[in-house]
Amino acid sequence: MLLRRPTLLFLQCRERPEFRLDDLLGGGSGVVRRDEWLALAPHLESEVVLEDSDVAVFSAVTPGQARSHAELSAEFGWERIDRLVAAGLLIGDHAGHADLRERERALGEVDWWGPAALAQIFGRWQGVDVAADPPRLGGERWQELMATQGAPPSETVELRPRSSWQSLPTATASAFDQLLQARTTCRNFAPGALPLQDLATVLHRVFGAQAAQTLAPQAVALKKNSPSGGGLHPIEAFVLAQRVEGLPPGLYHYQCVAHALEPMQGLDAEALAPMASELVAGQVWFADAPVLVLMAARFQRNFWKYCRHAKAWRVVQLDAGHLSQNFQLAATELGLGAFVTAAINDACAERLFELDGLSTGAIAVCGLGRRAADTTTIEFDPLGKAVR
Template sequence: MKLLRCADIQFALDDSPRFDLASVLAGGDGLDTRPRILAYAATLAEPAELSVPQLAALAGMAAGEAVDEAVLAGRHGADTIMALLERGLLVPAVAKEGAPVPGGDGGAVDWWPPARLAHLAGAWRGVDIARRRDDGKTTSTSERVAEFGPAPTHDYAVPGAGSMIELPPPPAGPLDDLLQRRRTCRNFDTRAELPMSAFSAMLRRVWGVIGTRELAPGAVAVKKSSPAGGGLHALEAFVLVRRVQGLAPGLYHYRAMHHAVEPLRKLTGEEAAAMAYRFLAGQDWFLDAPVLVVMVARFDRLFWKYRRHAKAWRVLHLEAGHLSQTMYLSAAELGLGAFVTAAINDAEIDEELRLPPMRQGTLAIVGFGPATGEARNIELEPVVPSPATRRLGR
């Protein structure tokens, strides 16, 4: 049988301390601080620790190079090759007639290797923030101050700079009021449905396509209300509907060119709530939003132009930020609460949406809907006016 190395694989030398029972039993501090080799791949639920012989076996194979199992066993030992097969880091060159090679789909996408490592290493699966809080495994702000000292100042001045030169009051306009009304909502109305008119407005304003321009045959740029790298707009909107008037609970994909939604999966109200909880990694203060929008990056589209580019992955996160701010302002204008979060179980979401690994991936979730007047969860409102706000009156 011929074997291939997993196409999307990155290695890291990890120096983080780990609990070591043997150290405790020997009278030590219970920490193992020896560096270890970790392998990250789209096919792995968690990083795999490798031995030096296992690393050598993988490093000796080029991506796409099929090598006979017996040859590899002769070079590196049968146990080494079997361990890599069991972990999915080596895969059969042909799993089944006509079936794709596991872990090979992303190989044609030209990732910048450090970005690929960050994307794989930063993925979450099974994280439950509310449970960690309830189990006493999180720290409060006052506890962090007590342990680490005060946070770096919120009123930053460049050391050695000259005296401040105050600027005159800027002209007032409707945008100023809208910007001041922008806020993150942690208290959504648990019973309210989002009107279809507001749902339609939010999707169109934030993710809808205004127009296109053909750059060359086979290459089309897109204009939306927010900017995007190369005009490619490689972020898709997958919508988890819980309470929208006239629309059944379920998963949908927003067809931005047509201002329409494609049904992907029907859900009961209970199923939609459970899915939202998993997607949001247990952030129960966002759970009651009637609509969640999962922003999914199409790496293959952006990296088609920016191949192995050191800035391309960063640009996708900037685009998610642009869309989020547009979403916030639209929500403020409609009188809705809104939020954005990247603390999500992105690996689980990718699987739920059946995204092709390393070609597409979840970056963030936004949500919006009617807020409640009840302060069940802490919000950053009201605030103490800044010196500039007091001086300018707004």
């Protein structure tokens, strides 16, 4: 068997507290701090704890030049080599590593900047349910957080004395202010169905191509209603439609130039409900929205221009932010409630919408529908402008 090192491999040194009885009996606290090395490789989905001296193996074998199992075993011991092969940190040419080789190839093809690949893949969630694991959502209410975290950093910063500040004229109120102020994250959806016209309007305004221009043979730039790094618009909209008048429930892909929904799987409401819940990691206040829209990035569309670029992944995340604000404004303008969440089970998104997670990966989920008359789950509407 021939073995090589993965192309992208990061090592992290982490301090780990360990309980030691001998330390306690010897008069110590019983807690001994020990360093451990972790291997973080984006072709794997989780970190691997290394043993002392494993790191030396990675210096002895490169991604481009494979060495034989026998040769490496003679140098480092077969137990160590077999363990690193089993962990996927040494990639073999045998059948058992076919999937790993394929993931590595896909990673290389997408021109990832290494740390971004790590952030995208290690930030994935699988099977997270925030009801069972509330801290995953990022803590509890502010009052509860204060008990453990103390006060948050102040809401504004003052860099120079107030006496030096230049005051500004009051902004002239317009209908745009009304729209902006009415936008409030909706966590209480009414049970009814959404008119297809409303869904179509939001999709077109947010994700739809307003124009298409051929810049060179096979190079088409789309004009959309939000800015996009490099003008590449790599984010696709995938629709989980639970209750839309005149649209069979199911999973769809939005065709942004044709302004059409491409059916991926027809499913009844009973089958869709648990999928919606899993997608938004058990956030019940979002799962029952009539429509969820997954924003998933075709990374290579952006990386084609920003090849292995340190800013490229950030740009893709920013694109999603612009889209989500437009999504909420477009819904608000129709008198609907909307939200965005990044607390999603990426693995579920990939399964539902046939994404490989490497060339096309989930970023966030938006949702929309009519607001319920009553607020059961907390919303933040101090201006009282949300339309119910």
